[in-house]
Amino acid sequence: MELINHATRFLFFTGKGGVGKTSLSCATAIALAGRGRRVLLVSTDPASNLDQVLGIALDGRPTPVPGVERLAALNIDPEKAATDYRERTVGPFRGVLPEASVRQMEEQLSGGCTVEIAAFDQFAGLLGAAEGTDGFDHVVFDTAPTGHTLRLLKLPSAWDGFLRDNTTGTSCIGPLSGLGAQQAVYAAAVAALQDGARTTLVLVTRPEASSLAEAERTREELQAAGLANQRLVINGVLVQPDTRDDLAAAFARRGREALAAMPAGLRGLASEQVALQPFELVGVEALRSLAAGVSPVGVPEAEGGGAAVAWPEAPDLGPLLDEMERAGRGLVMVMGKGGVGKTTT
Numbered sequence: 001m002e003l004i005n006h007a008t009r010f011l012f013f014t015g016k017g018g019v020g021k022t023s024l025s026c027a028t029a030i031a032l033a034g035r036g037r038r039v040l041l042v043s044t045d046p047a048s049n050l051d052q053v054l055g056i057a058l059d060g061r062p063t064p065v066p067g068v069e070r071l072a073a074l075n076i077d078p079e080k081a082a083t084d085y086r087e088r089t090v091g092p093f094r095g096v097l098p099e100a101s102v103r104q105m106e107e108q109l110s111g112g113c114t115v116e117i118a119a120f121d122q123f124a125g126l127l128g129a130a131e132g133t134d135g136f137d138h139v140v141f142d143t144a145p146t147g148h149t150l151r152l153l154k155l156p157s158a159w160d161g162f163l164r165d166n167t168t169g170t171s172c173i174g175p176l177s178g179l180g181a182q183q184a185v186y187a188a189a190v191a192a193l194q195d196g197a198r199t200t201l202v203l204v205t206r207p208e209a210s211s212l213a214e215a216e217r218t219r220e221e222l223q224a225a226g227l228a229n230q231r232l233v234i235n236g237v238l239v240q241p242d243t244r245d246d247l248a249a250a251f252a253r254r255g256r257e258a259l260a261a262m263p264a265g266l267r268g269l270a271s272e273q274v275a276l277q278p279f280e281l282v283g284v285e286a287l288r289s290l291a292a293g294v295s296p297v298g299v300p301e302a303e304g305g306g307a308a309v310a311w312p313e314a315p316d317l318g319p320l321l322d323e324m325e326r327a328g329r330g331l332v333m334v335m336g337k338g339g340v341g342k343t344t345t
Contacts, residue, residue, distance in 0.1 A: 003231060007032055008229070010193075013143060014218060017337070020235040020236060027291040029140040042073070058075045068284055129185050206235060219269070230269055238251055317345075
């Protein structure tokens with residue numbers, strides 16, 4: 001992966017669900033550590049699967065990754081961050097103020113604003129507080145799907161401006177006096193994000209029209225927010241389809257057509273393509289091989305002509321729709337990880 005040769009201190013991998021952000025961010029972090037760099041891998045996704053991909057249990061503290069010297073990883077857990085934030089704020093007043101006043105403080109800090117800001121506070125500290133990452137040469141962020149990430153990346157500037165301009169002395173999470181100490185951290189986070197020599201935004205996409213369109217919208221929003229150092233990685237490109245396989249040939253053709261119609265803004269970015277892999281991208285060896293562009297030792301590539309897969313019996317949607325039609329109403333919830341086809345279903 002050419003990106004590894006141009007790695008700045010902070011690397012953000014962003015894109016729509018299912019494009020391969022986690023695989024590519026993990027592969028990049030492992031490759032940088034393999035070059036002797038000290039690397040911290042951070043997930044900002046509330047539905048993070050770093051644990052599954054790396055095969056270790058993670059929390060909000062840097063945890064060494066087995067099998068990869070100089071690499072540590074952590075998950076930013078919004079709910080845990082909010083719980084810790086509330087206790088830091090309310091704890092000193094227990095036994096000092098009346099119980100009713102303490103409950104009122106807890107109620108004020110129980111909303112979604114507290115959850116968002118507490119998680120953001122941890123994120124901003126990784127960017128703007130030297131003591132948070134001074135032991136690492138690179139900090140690689142595996143982010144949530146695009147919308148969540150755009151908001152996260154804009155929050156440092158928004159809160160820095162709010163703290164400077166607010167005249168009421170209050171916010172959705174209580175008095176601003178407790179946040180004043182963080183203003184320097186937020187300002188430093190803004191400076192880091194907007195400094196192209198320190199921060200790179202890696203737009204991850206697939207060779208699909210919808211994925212490329214979302215990458216272009218992200219590029220425009222980040223550019224407008226002052227985050228101009230961007231690179232494009234097109235993941236999952238089928239480079240040598242078996243022409244005897246109609247499905248593979250159609251998949252490759254659709255990818256070529258999508259790339260031919262790529263938005264002009266994306267064409268102006270430094271970019272690279274990552275081939276569709278014939279092995280599962282789970283575990284350190286598979287991720288190391290992804291970065292190197294080779295098949296992992298001990299993991300055979302898939303071959304055609306194997307035995308048919310025995311799929312479990314599953315009902316189709318027809319009976320469900322018939323039942324709802326007879327009832328005259330109904331509720332269907334479609335769930336699954338990013339990129340599995342929830343919207344299409």
